[in-house]
Amino acid sequence: MVAYKFTYFNGRGAGEVVRQILAYAGQEYEDNRVTMEEWPALKDGTPFGQLPLLEVDGKPLAQSHAIARYLAREFKLNGKCPWEEAQVNALADQFKDYSSEAKSYFYAKMGFGPGDVETLKKDVFLPAFEKFYTFLSKALKQSGSGFLIGDGLTWIDLAIAQHSADLLAQGADFGKFPDLKAHSEKIQSIPQIKKWIDTRPVTPF
Ligand code: GSH
Incomplete structure (x- = not known):
């Protein structure tokens, strides 16, 4: 089974569409919310120095719309053709x-x-x-x-x-x-x- 970990700040912002795709699909995932205090230590370890970040079996994917498109393709929320x-x-x-x-x-x-x-x-x-x-x-x-x-x-x-x-x-x-x-x-x-x-x-x- 694929393991999804989604990291964003504790807000809706650019992360909410991803959480809603996962909720719609009934997909279990780790909803990892980082504080502004924790963020500086993590920033350089992310692909583009920003959140949100999706990890799929440990592999990182950045950019909210790229993440949304990837998951939407997995869960058939990308249109019918x-x-x-x-x-x-x-x-x-x-x-x-x-x-x-x-x-x-x-x-x-x-x-x-x-x-x-x-x-x-x-x-x-x-x-x-x-x-x-x-x-x-x-x-x-x-x-x-x-x-x-x-x-x-x-x-x-x-x-x-x-x-x-x-x-x-x-x-x-x-x-x-x-x-x-x-x-x-x-x-x-x-x-x-x-x-x-x-x-x-x-x-x-
Ligand atoms: N184009 C990016 C996306 O859609 O994922 C923008 C991401 C973005 O602006 N992230 C902000 C961030 O990581 C939070 S909404 N800010 C902290 C920083 O830049 O250090």
């Missing part, structure tokens, strides 16, 4: 672009970066959010299935549903995107995902 897989990857890459665009807002909001949160919200976050969520809305219309790509769950549904849930919990206005609110609720009520959400460690982000 190469074309769907490519569409999932395109949305995932767009999610990274959106995250980079809005990064200064998210960092300031979490207290990790400089700047006035309200100014960054107006100038940085809201334009990025509207642009990206318009793309997501188009994807939902195109699939017509309630999932972003094709007619079944893929790992990008898990990633986006969690991000939407985080935004909704912070009071974000989904008035223009009721379809994405419904998407988040639908994905997060899948029994294995709901069970994980109900029992996972409670963290602020």
Whole structure:
């Protein structure tokens, strides 16, 4: 049997999609959460000096999306054909672009970066959010299935549903995107995902 060890900080962040793939698959793994005090001693031993990190039978794999893609392939959450897989990857890459665009807002909001949160919200976050969520809305219309790509769950549904849930919990206005609110609720009520959400460690982000 394959042994999985997943290492990240004690937060959802870039690690949560991986944990949700494993939860959906019912796959046992070691959920290793390191503290900021432990991290400096571990950093140089990781492939790129960052977390998350998945170890598969002791072999390390870095980069959250590479890990998600690998596990999604193992557990059939990558779409039903190469074309769907490519569409999932395109949305995932767009999610990274959106995250980079809005990064200064998210960092300031979490207290990790400089700047006035309200100014960054107006100038940085809201334009990025509207642009990206318009793309997501188009994807939902195109699939017509309630999932972003094709007619079944893929790992990008898990990633986006969690991000939407985080935004909704912070009071974000989904008035223009009721379809994405419904998407988040639908994905997060899948029994294995709901069970994980109900029992996972409670963290602020
Ligand atoms: N592109 C990487 C991924 O998606 O895995 C980014 C990873 C990343 O930014 N990791 C941060 C980290 O390891 C935490 S979210 N920070 C500690 C450090 O850089 O020393």
